[in-house]
Ligand SMILES: Nc1ncnc2c1ncn2[C@@H]1O[C@H](COP(=O)(O)OP(=O)(O)OP(=O)(O)O)[C@@H](O)[C@H]1O
């Protein structure tokens with residue numbers, strides 16, 4: 001039998017530093033600034049995900065950092081308040097911290113909820129030993145719901161901890177506790193308190209205006225040398241302010257590794273936070289003070305999910321869809337009253353169009369990113385040529401018309417060819433889509449209408465009955481669904497700019513589809529019937 005595993009022993013800690021404060025933070029990014037700063041959050045857990053380590057991890061990640069978390073306390077809380085707090089033994093926090101620093105180079109530390117003096121001293125001792133290059137202390141005392149998250153008698157230990165921080169980010173109430181004065185009633189009074197805290201502890205202090213009234217929501221950076229820099233920002237009218245302080249301090253720790261410049265880090269973090277507050281609504285989390293949208297920037301530039309893109313395309317061309325069903329050509333085709341020459345002109349133009357369209361589908365096939373899509377477009381091109389042939393054989397022999405490519409067909413084909421010549425795969429796919437989609441839609445509506453009125457007893461009497469029946473083609477409906485899915489996938493992969501171009505190509509083709517159905521009314525009279533017998 002093998003030996004039982006020995007109890008875990010933390011690796012030996014690095015030698016203690018001679019001074020309390022960690023090495024001064026860099027004033028500019030060092031050439032060795034890591035691409036993804038390794039940022040440790042030492043904070044409490046908020047299971048609702050809006051504050052504490054959960055918020056910190058999102059905030060660090062949103063700023064390109066690699067997030068780590070050593071949990072100091074468990075809370076039972078939601079967006080309405082804190083229902084309970086459990087503080088694990090401080091010794092175990094020490095084990096977590098030692099494990100991390102024994103293995104990982106930590107570029108920055110953000111400190112949040114520390115429930116009591118014992119926990120604070122553990123963190124202080126670890127900071128003194130490891131001396132991370134960036135330490136941001138967010139002195140969490142009371143949650144925004146008003147619930148206490150720190151024991152009142154821990155103030156002195158918190159002040160001791162301040163000696164290890166490069167930046168402290170108290171809100172107005174926390175600032176008052178730290179300087180031992182009544183809470184500031186004005187922004188100016190808060191700045192004074194921030195100045196004295198920075199001077200007394202030789203650290204930077206960010207005074208935050210979130211808890212003041214007014215249309216603005218300023219923050220101010222106070223240096224240990226007496227410097228004051230105010231960062232203006234609008235106050236966002238939202239109840240979703242749960243975790244603003246946590247998220248801001250975690251963002252600052254991450255950004256500081258990159259910029260090495262506190263004012264630059266504050267400006268960037270504040271702008272990001274304002275956006276995260278503005279975009280918080282769609283998250284719809286809880287019934288109280290909801291969370292920020294940490295990933296608003298990423299999600300805005302990320303590709304649309306599922307069929308969001310094609311849905312938006314379809315709604316973009318609502319006017320064109322409506323226009324098509326209002327055209328005399330479509331109404332008369334459905335009613336069976338369409339002038340024979342108009343129908344013949346339409347067929348002849350369709351044959352011309354399909355020949356050119358097949359080449360554009362072949363181009364889509366050539367650009368396709370995988371064999372499946374390559375085959376799909378190639379089959380589409382082949383099918384167009386087959387339909388063109390049957391148009392000539394079956395329909396144009398009965399409705400003969402010698403006519404060159406008309407101006408509308410030419411316009412549509414020019415557009416498709418221009419996209420095929422210089423556009424990306426996504427653009428080509430989007431440009432060819434309206435032909436599938438609108439034809440399928442017109443077919444669906446006309447066929448249903450035909451079955452309702454003429455398809456029964458009088459079916460054979462409808463001059464275009466046979467043609468209308470051919471519209472109801474399951475294979476074509478399936479091909480359309482596939483083309484839509486391909487366009488959605490290309491949109492997901494593409495950049496915002498490419499999606500704009502895809503949309504433009506799609507909408508132009510939809511315009512051309514309307515004109516194509518209207519062209520017989522305008523141009524059929526120019527094309528004399530030319531029987532080939
Ligand atoms: N309604 C708001 N609109 C814009 N910015 C805000 C708003 N509320 C807070 N902020 C910003 O959020 C950050 C945190 O400020 P706040 O004063 O709320 O700190 P806090 O109380 O520590 O945060 P928390 O509420 O998470 O504990 C600051 O940059 C502040 O300017």
Ligand SMILES: Cc1ncc(COP(=O)(O)O)c(N)n1
Pocket residue numbers: 043044045046051052053075112113140142143144145149241242243244245246
């Ligand atoms: C674990 C934990 N840490 C910090 C806060 C403060 O955040 P807020 O003041 O927004 O509630 C919190 N509520 N929970």
